Amino acid sequence: MEVAVPSDADLIAAVVGGDLDAFTILVRRYRNLCFRFALRILGNRDDAEDALQEAFVRAFRALVTCRDRERFGAWLYQILVNECRTRATRMGRRDRQLVQLNPDIVDPASHRDSAVSEEIEYALAQLVPEQREAFLLKYVEELSYEEIAEITGVGVSALKMRVKRSCERLRELLEGVVR
């Protein structure tokens, strides 16, 4: 027996028709990817969860304006990026905390030394927000520059420069830690 997996567009149509359960499926589909991004940007789980919850609620409110429903994920990312920018500005760097990477999931063969992970998180926290955002979207979320441009509203050339500067800064900060 084959079970059809509803597309994002199918689920959005159901939500717009009044089926809130369909929105719960969308939440489950995207929450972990989005949470990882929010966590890396904001630096603590409380703010990341709040930002993600607010992003989902904003997405729900504006769902009928999601013009390309097959690309709901990119649209949701736009909302989340804006939400994280707002919160990051409000928080300021002094409130940023180091995040302990999930110890149950880290591959022990590759990441045995948790101290290195903490150093990387610390270095990431030292970047200016624009550079951190560009670096995470490009290398952690593995999006193309064109996709990042669509999400952030920043031009491809500027994004490349931000990523380049973020790498240079991270190398400075992690000299002797990561080779």
Place this chain on the structure above:
Amino acid sequence: MRIHSNDQHDGDELSREDADFARQLAAVLRTSESPRAGFDERVRSAVQDAHAASSAATVFRLHPRTAVWRRPRSITLRPATWGAVAAGFAALVSLGTLSAARTAGRTQRPQNVASGLQRTVSPPAMPVPAHDTVYVVRFVLSDAGARTVSLVGDFNSWAKHATPLSVVKPGVWSTQVALPAGRHEYAFVVDGRRWVADPASERLADDFNTQSSVVTVGSGVVE
């Protein structure tokens, strides 16, 4: 400790060394993360609250700017008016938009030509009373690489299959839509997924940086 690196070639402008370094860091940062237990329930509760609040509003679950155009409004369209619309549409097809505009004695918006993409919006006026006038607007997009083009806007609920454009000459796509007087937001969807704002028209960006275009037909005031 040396973190795993790979030798994939990156197409961006980073040096090979920097790109490898970035991938090393990303491998650490890419570990799976999830919100704490109870997150789904909290979101669901917040969404239910939002739904309840919006259901009580006059216009709900709409972006404010878009909502303006979805509010119930009274536009009288008498049978005679539809006859005028049909006549006007036929005149458009047979005489062309420029001559139609001259007949109506109103200003014809000049054809805009931009590099790469171009289109014209021609809102020819028809001599019927303003309160029940419907205008036939021609939308044209030039995109030599497009395989399909459709028109989306507040007038068709942004449904991308509702208003396809036809090829009128190689690389030039066109369609005509009857619109009531007012300000309408629209965009083109190329090949079913590429969102293209009109490069020759006023642009808008919503809260999520999605750009669309605006055409105002008639006086822009709906009675």
